Amino acid sequence: MEKKQNPLFVGTLAKGLRLLRAFDESHVSLSLAELVARTGLEKSAVQRMAHTLHHEGMLERDPGTRRYRPSHAWLELAYAYYWSDPLISRALPKLVEFSRAYGETVNLAQISGDHIIYSLRLPNQRTQFAASIVGRRLPALGTASGRVMLATWSKEEVTHALENWPIRSATPKTITDREAIAEDIARAKNDGYSITDGQMMLNEISLAVPVISIDGRANAAVQVSVSSLTYDEARLKGEILPALLDTAGGIPG
């Protein structure tokens, strides 16, 4: 184990958490050996941690394949999170209302370090699975939600973000030029919304508006995803934008 200065740091617990985080969308179940590979821990340590997590109900274990999987307990943790975050209960009814009225996919995104995380998602029939489930994280600079939040932040913070936050190219259309993103944020600051086209997925247009708190700053955004095959920007601005501004504005500060 690396030298951990602080005597309050409990290495064993941190190791256990690494096993939990070893699971993601492309690692839905892991064997002992795979856990060793993904966590970088000793085989013995992984054996003990996995045993303990299983014993405590945090990992499911297939007796046949001996592979470990996330358990229902991971959803219970999400349940506790939902109650703990006051924004969720304020935003949910507004999003439901919007979703029912327009039938388009609508999400609540929150800033989470240099990423955004989707904390509420109301999918429609056409929505891809990855875009339907909560907890997804995306680099903030590459999303309409992230940009429209940044548009409410101080000049210093925006500069820092533009210089340091990560950018990941997900489609041929992904803008990786930080200058261009800076312009987009400036535009969002002026317009009060941000639109991206095919940044994370081709043929997907995203429209995001900020959820502004009392101090004028946004740490969250409401975002709509539509297909570029059925919408163009003009129609999006005409039909969806006003309602989306109402939705975000209606979330109690």
Add this chain to the structure above:
Amino acid sequence: MEKKQNPLFVGTLAKGLRLLRAFDESHVSLSLAELVARTGLEKSAVQRMAHTLHHEGMLERDPGTRRYRPSHAWLELAYAYYWSDPLISRALPKLVEFSRAYGETVNLAQISGDHIIYSLRLPNQRTQFAASIVGRRLPALGTASGRVMLATWSKEEVTHALENWPIRSATPKTITDREAIAEDIARAKNDGYSITDGQMMLNEISLAVPVISIDGRANAAVQVSVSSLTYDEARLKGEILPALLDTAGGIPG
């Protein structure tokens, strides 16, 4: 710490997990002292665990109040869970379809020990917050979903459940008589659906149908909640039940 026989059991990790589980819908943030009270651990241990969990991004800490809260990481874990459970991706499009068509709250429930857990929820405007968010656990015997699943299980399993699983009285109408529940399960076995009225909440009717796997057994159910003020059982059976059976039946086995 109690004597833990198995040398593979890592007590420190188990203790850390207790901090996470100390949070729930009525404990959305906890101070150090409250964590001590709720976990039953030593003050020193809680201090170290909380520090570590915070350091690892699993707990948010308000610098002003010094209280701990669940972090976004708890949603990320849910994201990993969603990918890991193959039922989710199969059920989601069907539930969305139903939700759009009927505009009523629809859920996917799965058995989780002697409880059911809601793993997908598509709320409508009238849905209460607690009924809108995933991860909620309810005693299986008290829910239409739990009963309709049990209806597909072996006689021995049902007997065992009826004798041992917990029952919690949530409303004046909650049925706590295990005989009556046995009858209800028998009825569900015959009908292929289960209806409860005001069991968890007054003025709420639940209709559940099983998601049956190849072996004829159900570990999941699709469930609709409607207000008893706008629906009666007859209307529910006439208008909703056929579509709900289609929805559940359409989930690929």
Add this chain to the structure above:
DNA sequence: TCATAAGTATCAAATAATGATACTTCAATC
């Protein structure tokens, strides 16, 4: 069938967690 990898069990060594205690900061009350 054999060979090899994966998973499981054991144990001596010593690191890292423990929990008692002392110190500091906060917040409430007079």
Add this chain to the structure above:
DNA sequence: GATTGAAGTATCATTATTTGATACTTATGA
């Protein structure tokens, strides 16, 4: 605004617990 008790933080000697090497067993597939 000073006083007081509770909550939070820091420290450290003790020792229980984790550690990680190794041997053993069970799977897998060539």
